[in-house]
Amino acid sequence: MSVAPNRRALLQGAAALLLAPAAQAATGPVIKLRLLETSDLHTFDEDYDYFRDQSDETVGLTKVATLIRAARAQAPNSMLFDNGDTIQGNPLADYVAQPGNFPADGVHPTIRAMNTLGYDAATLGNHEFNYGLPFLITALQGAKFPLCSANLLHADGTPFLPPTLILERSFTAEDGSQHDLKIGVIGFLPPQITDWDQGHLHNRVQTIDIVDAALHHVPALRAQVDLLVALSHSGISTAPRRGGEENASYYLAAVPGIDVIFTGHSHRVFPGPDYAGMDGIDATRGTLGNVPAVMPGFWGSELGVIDLTLTRQDGRWSVSDFSTATQPISERADQTVTSLAANSPAIDAAVAPEHAKTLAWIRQPIGHLTRPVNSYFALIGTDSSLALVNTAQTWYARPLLPASAAGIPVLSAAAPFKEGYQSPDNYVDLRTGTIAIKDVADLYMYPNTVAAVLVNGAELRDWLEHSAEIFNKIDPQDPEPQPLFNRYVPSYVFDVISGITYNIDITQPARFRAHGKRDERAHRIVNLRYNGQPVTADQQFVVITNNYRADSGHITRNPDAVLLRAPDQTRDVIVRYILATKTIAVETPAIWSFAPIGSPVAVTFESAPAAAAFLLQQHNITTLGDAGDGYAQFVLTLS
Ligand code: MN
Ligand code: MG
Numbered sequence: 001m002s003v004a005p006n007r008r009a010l011l012q013g014a015a016a017l018l019l020a021p022a023a024q025a026a027t028g029p030v031i032k033l034r035l036l037e038t039s040d041l042h043t044f045d046e047d048y049d050y051f052r053d054q055s056d057e058t059v060g061l062t063k064v065a066t067l068i069r070a071a072r073a074q075a076p077n078s079m080l081f082d083n084g085d086t087i088q089g090n091p092l093a094d095y096v097a098q099p100g101n102f103p104a105d106g107v108h109p110t111i112r113a114m115n116t117l118g119y120d121a122a123t124l125g126n127h128e129f130n131y132g133l134p135f136l137i138t139a140l141q142g143a144k145f146p147l148c149s150a151n152l153l154h155a156d157g158t159p160f161l162p163p164t165l166i167l168e169r170s171f172t173a174e175d176g177s178q179h180d181l182k183i184g185v186i187g188f189l190p191p192q193i194t195d196w197d198q199g200h201l202h203n204r205v206q207t208i209d210i211v212d213a214a215l216h217h218v219p220a221l222r223a224q225v226d227l228l229v230a231l232s233h234s235g236i237s238t239a240p241r242r243g244g245e246e247n248a249s250y251y252l253a254a255v256p257g258i259d260v261i262f263t264g265h266s267h268r269v270f271p272g273p274d275y276a277g278m279d280g281i282d283a284t285r286g287t288l289g290n291v292p293a294v295m296p297g298f299w300g301s302e303l304g305v306i307d308l309t310l311t312r313q314d315g316r317w318s319v320s321d322f323s324t325a326t327q328p329i330s331e332r333a334d335q336t337v338t339s340l341a342a343n344s345p346a347i348d349a350a351v352a353p354e355h356a357k358t359l360a361w362i363r364q365p366i367g368h369l370t371r372p373v374n375s376y377f378a379l380i381g382t383d384s385s386l387a388l389v390n391t392a393q394t395w396y397a398r399p400l401l402p403a404s405a406a407g408i409p410v411l412s413a414a415a416p417f418k419e420g421y422q423s424p425d426n427y428v429d430l431r432t433g434t435i436a437i438k439d440v441a442d443l444y445m446y447p448n449t450v451a452a453v454l455v456n457g458a459e460l461r462d463w464l465e466h467s468a469e470i471f472n473k474i475d476p477q478d479p480e481p482q483p484l485f486n487r488y489v490p491s492y493v494f495d496v497i498s499g500i501t502y503n504i505d506i507t508q509p510a511r512f513r514a515h516g517k518r519d520e521r522a523h524r525i526v527n528l529r530y531n532g533q534p535v536t537a538d539q540q541f542v543v544i545t546n547n548y549r550a551d552s553g554h555i556t557r558n559p560d561a562v563l564l565r566a567p568d569q570t571r572d573v574i575v576r577y578i579l580a581t582k583t584i585a586v587e588t589p590a591i592w593s594f595a596p597i598g599s600p601v602a603v604t605f606e607s608a609p610a611a612a613a614f615l616l617q618q619h620n621i622t623t624l625g626d627a628g629d630g631y632a633q634f635v636l637t638l639s
Pocket of ligand 1: 040042085125127265266267298
């Protein structure tokens, strides 16, 4: 493959191609062509949140379909493309992928829904491989639209799919004349799939750099077509090019000969403020370099629209003007969601059988808990809910760690999200016995993905010092009960890190405070040990966590510390862990406790009234009764 091109040379090439003189356009026929994009649908065919078991007006191809219909009605000429991450991403996908559950008609429900919409072409995303190649191939066989991928090859180097497509379409010009045009399509996915799904893909497929693949295929395709559309299942980043980029769409735009780029993978919206101020990107007009581009959110939240004006000169068509937009299916103002699109009856009917079966499945047991799992005392040091999350995410992430992590101890961090915030009903409370998929949303309510960071012992201690902010400073001399929690600190900061042991000394001031203030001399984390030995400041650890924490910037200043940005949501990982393990031996590992104070001190805290039923194991906690607003008050005696 070719050497990575010089960025400036590429940008100049792209600019030269796009400087079609609009002023001369009036002399020949003018075609207005509307290109529509869906991306990262992730089997959100319906407007439904299967984890919460309730409808959700912010998601669903059924609603995008209504926008597609309206967008087509306004345009004499249009084409529709999908950008991948199509057959995985919610419990409907997991249901269909379970052995014996593939639809009898041989068509994956999302593909069946897409078939009703008349897609012109599509490409693959990274998540297409999560259930293995045979499943993917079966799913693709049902598609009534062509797919392409230019940087995905079989292990022997032959293309997995056609690298490019040439679509012949007849369009109506503004003057009513008909014109036959050839539309070239080229597709790309993140080359990292061979790491992320190595269990399915090792020795079966290989990937190449997105820009290299484009440089290899675009010139020949360009020579045969009137318009060239890139389907880039890849995000937008202007970080210096190193080769092998996961988010390569900006550098792809600099490959001469590409007229339009549909992007995705990052689950963001482009044009839009997420990309404002980036060098070479117009986040208002929607251009990468000078190439029009869109990214339509995720889960069917938006429809991407690129309107082109094509003019012909000397027998050649070129883009003389364009506009880009994304159209949302809903609008959110404060707590209120307003739907902007009705459901499509055709999509609802197409996926009705699998939607119904998925509803039954999420309500059915998928595993068994040997003991109750609840978060009533997750901030007191006795917890099974975070233990389950830590076990599942370590099970998933450990095999994905890079070779550079070999021999380094692997820890795991998780924080309680459902810890009574805003409502006394807002706790994890799973009984002994069966666990269903909809229960997993209780264990992990945010759509975070799994990540891993490399930290040293000092950074690990500071990480825990951040957790310890949640406690008030306790006066050991005060004979009156003292409130334990600083309720200005949300429970999601309280990471419990498994694989080590430590004590929290709440008679000391917090090292970290609100607004980034820190007290360098303060320490609450004491007796920090790994394998029973004190942790040293320069000792190395890998900590499995989520993308949000890994990218927060306060764990470490080392830009290379993030060893893994896994493509999967923690919630999906927990489902996979339960499906694979079946019987979950619930643990309440002794990870941390309050440091001994030396004399009895009473601290009070609130939890749900239901927590009282679990006090039997908590010999130093007693109930004080009603705390108002539906909470119960408890007293913990430290000594
Ligand atoms: Mn995606
Ligand atoms: Mg993706």
